[in-house]
Amino acid sequence: MAAGAPVPALRLQGVGRRFGALQALHDVSMEVAAGERRAILGPNGAGKTTLFNVVAGDFPPTSGSVELFGTDVTRLAPYARTRLGVCRTYQTSQLFMGLTVAQSLFLAIRGASGGRFSPLRPKPDDRSRVRAAEIAEAVGLAADLQTAVGSLSHGQQRQLEVGMALAGSPRLLMLDEPAAGLSRAERITLTDLIKRLPRDITVVIVEHDMDVALAVADRVTVMAEGTPLVEGDPEEIQSNRTVQDIYLGHAVGGRHG
Amino acid sequence: MTWARSQQGITTLAIVALLLLYPQVMPRFWVLSIAANSMILGIAALSLVFMAGYGGMTSLAQAALAGFAAYMLALLSLVPSTNATGSALGAGLPSIPGALIAIALATALGALFGAISSRSYGIYFLMLTLALAVGFYYIVLQNYDVFGGHIGFAGIEGPTGQPREDPPTFYYLCLAVSAAIYLGLRYLVRSQLGLTFQGMRDNPRRMAALGYRVGAHRVALFGIGGFVAGISGVLGAWYRGNISPGILDLNRTIEVLIVAVIGGLGYPIGAFVGAVLYTLIKVFASSVTIAGFSFDERFNTLVGLGFVVIVLVAPNGIVGLADRAYRAVTHRSGARRRAVDPLAVEAGLVPAPVAQPPDAPVIAGDDVPTGS
Ligand SMILES: Nc1ncnc2c1ncn2[C@@H]1O[C@H](COP(=O)(O)OP(=O)(O)OP(=O)(O)O)[C@@H](O)[C@H]1O
Ligand SMILES: [Mg+2]
Numbered sequence: 284m285a286a287g288a289p290v291p292a293l294r295l296q297g298v299g300r301r302f303g304a305l306q307a308l309h310d311v312s313m314e315v316a317a318g319e320r321r322a323i324l325g326p327n328g329a330g331k332t333t334l335f336n337v338v339a340g341d342f343p344p345t346s347g348s349v350e351l352f353g354t355d356v357t358r359l360a361p362y363a364r365t366r367l368g369v370c371r372t373y374q375t376s377q378l379f380m381g382l383t384v385a386q387s388l389f390l391a392i393r394g395a396s397g398g399r400f401s402p403l404r405p406k407p408d409d410r411s412r413v414r415a416a417e418i419a420e421a422v423g424l425a426a427d428l429q430t431a432v433g434s435l436s437h438g439q440q441r442q443l444e445v446g447m448a449l450a451g452s453p454r455l456l457m458l459d460e461p462a463a464g465l466s467r468a469e470r471i472t473l474t475d476l477i478k479r480l481p482r483d484i485t486v487v488i489v490e491h492d493m494d495v496a497l498a499v500a501d502r503v504t505v506m507a508e509g510t511p512l513v514e515g516d517p518e519e520i521q522s523n524r525t526v527q528d529i530y531l532g533h534a535v536g537g538r539h540g
Numbered sequence: 541m542t543w544a545r546s547q548q549g550i551t552t553l554a555i556v557a558l559l560l561l562y563p564q565v566m567p568r569f570w571v572l573s574i575a576a577n578s579m580i581l582g583i584a585a586l587s588l589v590f591m592a593g594y595g596g597m598t599s600l601a602q603a604a605l606a607g608f609a610a611y612m613l614a615l616l617s618l619v620p621s622t623n624a625t626g627s628a629l630g631a632g633l634p635s636i637p638g639a640l641i642a643i644a645l646a647t648a649l650g651a652l653f654g655a656i657s658s659r660s661y662g663i664y665f666l667m668l669t670l671a672l673a674v675g676f677y678y679i680v681l682q683n684y685d686v687f688g689g690h691i692g693f694a695g696i697e698g699p700t701g702q703p704r705e706d707p708p709t710f711y712y713l714c715l716a717v718s719a720a721i722y723l724g725l726r727y728l729v730r731s732q733l734g735l736t737f738q739g740m741r742d743n744p745r746r747m748a749a750l751g752y753r754v755g756a757h758r759v760a761l762f763g764i765g766g767f768v769a770g771i772s773g774v775l776g777a778w779y780r781g782n783i784s785p786g787i788l789d790l791n792r793t794i795e796v797l798i799v800a801v802i803g804g805l806g807y808p809i810g811a812f813v814g815a816v817l818y819t820l821i822k823v824f825a826s827s828v829t830i831a832g833f834s835f836d837e838r839f840n841t842l843v844g845l846g847f848v849v850i851v852l853v854a855p856n857g858i859v860g861l862a863d864r865a866y867r868a869v870t871h872r873s874g875a876r877r878r879a880v881d882p883l884a885v886e887a888g889l890v891p892a893p894v895a896q897p898p899d900a901p902v903i904a905g906d907d908v909p910t911g912s
Contacts, residue, residue, distance in 0.1 A: 365749060365751035371749060373746075379738065381742050382738055382739065398732060399751075399753075399757075401733060402728060402731050404732075405732065
């Protein structure tokens with residue numbers, strides 16, 4: 284890359300991840316520019332979630348390197364990557380079932396902003412609490428601030444997933460199938476929410492719902508068997524033969540259809 | 541709501557009045573052997589309840605941490621010449637500074653235990669903390685020169701003198717300390733730190749992804765556990781006046797666990813309820829013989845059976861049972877749900893916690909919400 288060129292939000296070089304005999308990721312090299320909206324598509328088991336886990340630091344890659352905003356984070360712990368601005372959602376919700384929506388969002392905000400060991404109770408006008416209410420509003424949970432997470436509907440839990448990721452003031456937001464299990468109305472709200480995000484947030488989204496994925500994406504990467512096959516803008520991808528064969532053919536009537 | 545609140549206020553006031561009057565009207569035995577003893581045991585159990593209920597860390601090292609504080613207190617406050625074992629050890633500090641240092645050391649040891657076990661969860665955490673407790677017991681037993689072997693130390697005296705000579709004052713000391721710890725922990729539960737612990741309990745992986753150093757928070761929680769257990773150890777040493785390895789052996793470890801479970805692991809007040817119940821059974825079982833059946837000899841069997849029944853019938857302990865009954869009577873639907881291990885959900889071991897029985901609280905304490 285030429286000197287002075289903008290630093291990409293995410294750069295993967297030759298990333299591989301092996302689970303025993305299974306090569307879940309194989310030689311993944313890709314760059315996501317700052318401010319870009321990137322969709323990652325691929326059939327079940329393609330390695331999309333594994334890729335997220337490697338970027339977020341749940342486990343290190345078995346080969347290759349991960350760079351965030353120009354910093355090599357390959358060996359960095361998850362919490363340290365979050366402090367660099369990586370926030371993510373999970374395909375299987377990872378929530379605090381014993382806490383309320385407000386408390387969950389509050390934890391998410393404070394996790395990124397400091398004061399993590401404070402033994403004091405936040406005052407009612409605490410900035411983090413006010414922000415938590417704003418985020419709840421944005422993801423359609425304003426009426427459920429005091430609801431226990433365990434009593435939310437599945438769709439509401441998925442929205443809280445997104446809310447908690449946004450609460451961390453992300454520079455790189457990674458959404459793993461955020462629309463899965465949402466109603467049509469909830470999907471539209473979610474799509475609008477993602478489209479309205481300011482451009483200083485880079486978004487990488489894994490999504491089986493084409494309407495959602497293609498509505499928000501500038502560029503699309505199609506993965507299969509642990510490696511990226513094709514990259515292009517949404518029109519190119521939709522008309523690409525290889526993609527139709529390996530992915531779209533499979534997806535119709537697949538997991539969510 | 542105001543009626544319920546004032547009702548609650550009156551109940552609280554009545555309980556406080558009863559607790560304050562108690563040593564004035566009750567005989568010495570009831571003040572010391574039942575009440576003070578229960579509070580000391582209750583504080584130790586509370587350290588476990590707090591760690592387990594709010595941080596998901598079921599530590600079996602709490603009795604050892606309490607015992608450690610008691611030994612440190614003895615070493616710090618005894619004067620070498622009056623030392624019962626004739627050992628040359630003893631710093632001869634006054635009781636209060638000695639106690640404060642002993643509690644600080646227990647806090648530090650708790651944090652060290654936390655650092656050792658910070659990556660262990662579930663059954664591994666249980667085993668590791670048990671190993672630490674047993675290991676410490678043998679260190680105490682085998683280092684005669686430092687810890688006085690199986691004899692231990694005698695002649696430890698607190699700021700209120702011999703409890704036997706002035707039971708009410710020692711009772712008030714225990715009551716004040718118990719209340720301070722109880723209220724302090726209840727405050728902490730809704731603080732940033734307390735919420736962090738609960739987040740850790742529910743989903744450590746998500747906490748890490750939100751920017752928290754989960755290991756460091758586990759160390760902090762174990763430090764708090766050591767602090768509370770240490771206070772129990774100090775009060776216990778003042779209460780008995782002497783200490784021996786029996787205060788931190790496996791029996792004591794199990795005792796603390798049983799008390800916490802009987803009371804209810806999700807409820808801080810349960811630690812004290814469980815302790816009173818346990819103490820009453822223990823004291824009275826020893827004096828009862830019906831038709832040739834000595835309850836004294838069968839104490840462990842009885843407690844063991846009671847324990848099994850409680851775990852089966854009321855997994856949230858006596859207080860959990862009462863809470864459930866109260867909610868059923870007042871039709872207050874509890875918004876408190878049992879936490880489900882998200883990794884277990886992901887692995888398909890348990891169903892996702894969408895529709896759960898509404899009667900399985902994990903958290904008790906106040907209802908101060910975090911929202912605005
Ligand atoms: N922690 C793990 N241990 C062992 N194998 C794993 C682990 N995580 C993922 N795998 C395996 O790696 C492969 C890729 O899985 P991954 O979850 O990344 O796929 P995916 O593209 O997200 O699929 P889906 O669309 O179903 O979510 C799968 O074969 C999966 O079984
Ligand atoms: Mg996936």
